Amino acid sequence: LCFAFICQITFFLILNSFLPMSIGSMMLNALRVLLISEMFLIVGVLVTEAFVKRSGLAKVYLYGVIPIILSGIHDALVGLGKIDSSYSFIPWALIFFILSQEIIKQRQNIKTRYRLKAYAGELESKSIEKEELIKDLHDGIGGMTTNIKFLSQMGLNNSSIEEMKKSLSDISALSSDCLNEIGSFMQSLDEEETDWLSVSESLYRTGKKMVTPLGVSIDFEKNIDLHVKKPDRVLFLNLLRIYKEALTNITKHSEATTVFIKLDVNLKHILLSIRDDGVGFGDGVIKGRGINNMKARARKLGGKLVIDSKDGTSVIFKLKF
Numbered sequence: 633l634c635f636a637f638i639c640q641i642t643f644f645l646i647l648n649s650f651l652p653m654s655i656g657s658m659m660l661n662a663l664r665v666l667l668i669s670e671m672f673l674i675v676g677v678l679v680t681e682a683f684v685k686r687s688g689l690a691k692v693y694l695y696g697v698i699p700i701i702l703s704g705i706h707d708a709l710v711g712l713g714k715i716d717s718s719y720s721f722i723p724w725a726l727i728f729f730i731l732s733q734e735i736i737k738q739r740q741n742i743k744t745r746y747r748l749k750a751y752a753g754e755l756e757s758k759s760i761e762k763e764e765l766i767k768d769l770h771d772g773i774g775g776m777t778t779n780i781k782f783l784s785q786m787g788l789n790n791s792s793i794e795e796m797k798k799s800l801s802d803i804s805a806l807s808s809d810c811l812n813e814i815g816s817f818m819q820s821l822d823e824e825e826t827d828w829l830s831v832s833e834s835l836y837r838t839g840k841k842m843v844t845p846l847g848v849s850i851d852f853e854k855n856i857d858l859h860v861k862k863p864d865r866v867l868f869l870n871l872l873r874i875y876k877e878a879l880t881n882i883t884k885h886s887e888a889t890t891v892f893i894k895l896d897v898n899l900k901h902i903l904l905s906i907r908d909d910g911v912g913f914g915d916g917v918i919k920g921r922g923i924n925n926m927k928a929r930a931r932k933l934g935g936k937l938v939i940d941s942k943d944g945t946s947v948i949f950k951l952k953f
Contacts, residue, residue, distance in 0.1 A: 696732025886910030
């Protein structure tokens with residue numbers, strides 16, 4: 633625009649005899665040379681963006697600019713007397729350039745629509761995740777607090793000291809379970825932007841905290857593909873609860889000295905294996921409420937839980953992608 637404005641002023645001064653033709657022609661030719669130099673500079677930048685950085689928009693812009701450059705060179709050569717012509721290709725070049733800008737605009741609009749669609753999908757996923765977390769919180773802690781209230785009422789109505797002690801013992805156990813549930817829930821919220829490496833670290837720390845005070849050592853192995861999509865909070869929460877329930881059963885019933893844990897995450901599946909060297913915890917525990925909860929959580933995630941307690945204890949959760 634600056635070049636065009638200066639050229640128009642120069643033409644006006646020459647036509648109205650305010651500027652000699654020789655000086656005006658020299659100024660116009662200098663402007664043409666500057667314009668060509670600037671165009672070559674622009675082309676250099678566009679070529680770098682298009683073919684080195686592989687920008688699709690830069691390629692389209694380059695294809696729109698080239699006709700203008702060629703037309704400008706043609707007109708400059710005409711002005712310098714190197715070509716004898718009275719025709720200019722600039723109008724056609726400008727039409728081609730405008731079309732290229734329209735293509736760029738449409739491509740940017742398409743990208744914007746894709747980004748908005750992806751964002752809408754993310755919001756929907758977050759909403760579903762929130763509902764799942766609230767439901768899990770209600771079913772877990774809500775059910776336990778109801779039981780605590782019921783046991784409290786029973787304790788108040790019992791006249792026997794032994795019965796009251798039993799009610800208080802049950803209330804204490806349920807309170808501990810509630811605290812564990814709240815701890816797991818808060819831990820899953822803290823891992824909002826987590827990846828699988830931090831999940832493995834969290835599992836290792838949790839496992840060590842649960843078993844080492846009881847004299848049980850932990851052998852933790854991880855095999856993680858960093859290209860796997862990050863876990864959401866629902867997956868992390870359910871995985872953590874399956875893991876903690878398995879460790880709780882092992883420490884209570886298996887008489888193990890070592891727990892072997894393996895987390896394998898790749899593009900095909902997630903596999904969490906918890907195995908010990910103990911005597912197993914028997915059929916009664918396998919059919920208990922805790923194991924049923926673990927299997928229910930595995931099914932909710934779309935995975936499968938396999939438990940073997942014949943030679944030691946083995947709990948394997950697998951979720952295929």
